[in-house]
Amino acid sequence: MGGLPEFWLRHPPGWQARVLWPLGALYGLIARLRRHAYHSGWLRRGDVRVPVVVVGNIFVGGTGKTPMVAWVVRRLQASGWQPGIVSRGYGGRATSWPQTVHPDSDPALVGDEPLLLARQTGCPVAVGPDRVAAARRVVAAGCDVIVSDDGLQHYRLPRAVELVICDGARKLGNGLCLPAGPLREAPGRLATVDLVLSNGYAPELTPYWFDLVPGAMRPVAAQAVGAPRPAPGETVNAVAGIGHPERFFATLEAMGYRVIRHSFPDHHAYRPDDLAFAGQWPVVMTEKDAVKCAGFAGENSWYLPVEARPDAQTASQLDACLARLNRCQSR
Structure with missing residues (x-):
């Protein structure tokens, strides 16, 4: 997808x-x-x-x-x-x-x-x-x-x-x-x-060019507490409903994460079932996806902000x- x-x-x-x-x-x-x-x-x-x-x-x-x-x-x-x-x-x-x-x-x-x-x-x-x-x-x-x-x-x-x-x-x-x-x-x-x-x-x-520079991961749900931020070396369920999902996955890999890929169509309308993955690995998504998932994402769900530089x-x-x-x- x-x-x-x-x-x-x-x-x-x-x-x-x-x-x-x-x-x-x-x-x-x-x-x-x-x-x-x-x-x-x-x-x-x-x-x-x-x-x-x-x-x-x-x-x-x-x-x-x-x-x-x-x-x-x-x-x-x-x-x-x-x-x-x-x-x-x-x-x-x-x-x-x-x-x-x-x-x-x-x-x-x-x-x-x-x-x-x-x-x-x-x-x-x-x-x-x-x-x-x-x-x-x-x-x-x-x-x-x-x-x-x-x-x-x-x-x-x-x-x-x-x-x-x-x-x-x-x-x-x-x-x-x-x-x-x-x-x-x-x-x-x-x-x-x-x-x-x-x-x-x-x-x-x-x-003329720019990079997309990642910032610190943030919880998808504004009230989420308790789960520690994923650390490089961990396995994560990476979620991307953007025009080029592979770029996001490659960014996470470059940061040191072991990535399980979950790509969705651009502008995908997420449902809770879309984030129900086997295992206890953290879920990491793009900021664009996070604005649609904040209402139902679990406490171990995170987004990675990026900035054009x-x-x-x-x-x-x-x-x-x-x-x-x-x-x-x-x-």
Whole structure:
């Protein structure tokens, strides 16, 4: 569970990708025409009245985008901006949109990543399929800049800065568009954005990169007491319902844990039975999963927070992009 088709990641492309290549080429062409229609004015963008920073990707799987959104928001806050965050709210089942996300919101209604960002950053967050409407919601709350978690292909949303996050391990997969490969847009799209960042060092893809640095494990249930924090060398039941579960498992192994892998689909709606594993090993999950499991996780359940940490050159380039916000016109 939780993985991508193996042939999407095979390079050079295998027979499955070659069979699906015409559909992938058509998908890429439609994506390019949509972008051109908005860029040329054939289709009109919404007006949100403040600059927008889009942190997105062209790869359908998880790339570490959400931790970088939190980094950008904190950088803007440190520079005197009052940022707000908008997101699609994948997995949210609210009956009306947009939704304002509060630290105590129900992730089943608003989605896991927006709730995580609301708790981490403390800034206004709004979600909905129409990101323009969500952006207007946070502007009405007093925000003077918007950071869009994903939305690179939501061209109705204007943008002053486009940041694209790539996975340093999987890179661009086989380099083909859906359904022949994992890309939402053709690789040439990367040449049009302000900055391409890699989660993990990948100089053949981009010179700019960041690591996801783990912090200390914390109990999933806020009131949990008694169980000792798992120590390196112990066996743990590792739970990940994210776009790239293997990255989380590899992080735990690098920290010295013996890992029993339990992967779930991205944005999985957890039930208590999902965490009922044989044996007495601690359960360790991602922070994104923890926001959905806090109500029923056992006292020996933990989450591992991670923080995006760019190298000095990358941080300087990001700062240069954000410094242009006062001068940029949304495009």
